[in-house]
Each structure stands twice: as structure tokens, then as C-alpha cells.
Amino acid sequence: MKASPRAIAFGTTLLVLATVLFVVIDPALAWDDDNEWLGKGRLFLYFTTQSNILAVIAAVVHGLAWVQGRRPSRGAEYLRGLAVVDLAITGIVNGVLLAEPGAPWDFSDFVLHQAAPVLVIVWWIVAPPVEPLPFKAVLLWLVHPLVWSVSILMYAFESSDNWYPYFFLDPTEVDGWGGVVMFIAIIHVVIAVLGLATVGIGTLRRRTRTA
Numbered sequence: 001m002k003a004s005p006r007a008i009a010f011g012t013t014l015l016v017l018a019t020v021l022f023v024v025i026d027p028a029l030a031w032d033d034d035n036e037w038l039g040k041g042r043l044f045l046y047f048t049t050q051s052n053i054l055a056v057i058a059a060v061v062h063g064l065a066w067v068q069g070r071r072p073s074r075g076a077e078y079l080r081g082l083a084v085v086d087l088a089i090t091g092i093v094n095g096v097l098l099a100e101p102g103a104p105w106d107f108s109d110f111v112l113h114q115a116a117p118v119l120v121i122v123w124w125i126v127a128p129p130v131e132p133l134p135f136k137a138v139l140l141w142l143v144h145p146l147v148w149s150v151s152i153l154m155y156a157f158e159s160s161d162n163w164y165p166y167f168f169l170d171p172t173e174v175d176g177w178g179g180v181v182m183f184i185a186i187i188h189v190v191i192a193v194l195g196l197a198t199v200g201i202g203t204l205r206r207r208t209r210t211a
Helices: 005-025 027-031 047-067 074-098 107-126 137-141 143-158 177-210
Strands: none
Touching: 005 047, 005 107, 047 074, 047 107, 047 143, 074 107, 074 137, 074 143, 074 177, 107 177, 137 143, 137 177, 143 177
């Protein structure tokens, strides 16, 4: 099936978005071992990095489908939904827990923590899945933050400097392991709520567009 000019334009926009995000993430930093916070592969342990990488993959998969005149697959929509949920929590956590009032404006921080979450959410609203996803998709989306939490704690245990990417995962910063468990539980609850909202919005928008 030949893609329409509109589909090609939309697909190209997604591919440009993916390229910009990938450049801003700058994966090469993970191999700069002189960088205490990003080197030694630590760049990829940040939830911000992982959520933006998911957005990059989703944008590439969808962009190529649109450019080629194909409808994105069901699996591609599940992936996009995961990117929406994860970037939403990235924006929320950054704004509520990590943002430093008065800190100088930083382009990378703006793109990864603010622009990307907004753009991906707008993308979901403007172009919802053709076939709405079921609410059980939320259970699948919760696997990623669960695996991420466990992998971070395992990395910290094995690292010589007990490194944590975020203060709320460090028991010395949040009154012990009880505080860590509380923060992790809250994040998962918020992600579940965001997941339900994402599915609900996608379903409502699709019904509105086809009504």
C-alpha cells in the first residue's frame, strides 16, 4: 500500500523526533568512565534514559510504518503505550522530586524531562491506537519499572561505591530500606494509575474520532 503525503509527513516527523531524542541521550557517554554519574554504563540505568530510549524505538517503529503506508502493529502500540506511561512518570518525578529551583536552564534536561513527555503524550492523544488497548496492558507495562527497580538495587549492591541514580533509592538518603520500599511502591502505584489513564484516553479518543 502506497503511503499518502500526510502519512509520509507524519512518519517523517516521528523519525526526526526519534533522531533528536537519540542525539540528546548521547549513548556514548555511557562509555566515558571518567564520568562518575554516566560512565561505566550508568547512563542506561537512569529511568529517564530508559523511558526516552523506549520513545525513540516507538517513534522509529511507527515512523517507518507510516512512511511505508502500513498500520502500526498491535505490538507497536503496546510499546508506544509503555513509552507514554514511562515518560509521564519521568516528567512527574523530575518535577516533584528532582527539579532544583533556580537551576540554570539546560537543553538536554529540558528535552528528556519535559519536552519528550509532553510530545509523546500529545502523540497518543492526537493519534490514538486504531484498536484500543485492553486495561490488562497496564500489568504488562508494570514489568519494566519492576525490573528497573530490582536491577538498580542489584547494581548498587555490587558496585564498589554503592552508586544509586536517584536519592530516593539510596537507603542512607531516605531513612533506611523502609523509605526506599515506600518510594518504589508509590512510583509503581502512580505508573499503574497513569497506565489506566493512558488506555482510557486512547479508547475515548478513538471512539470520538470514529463517532
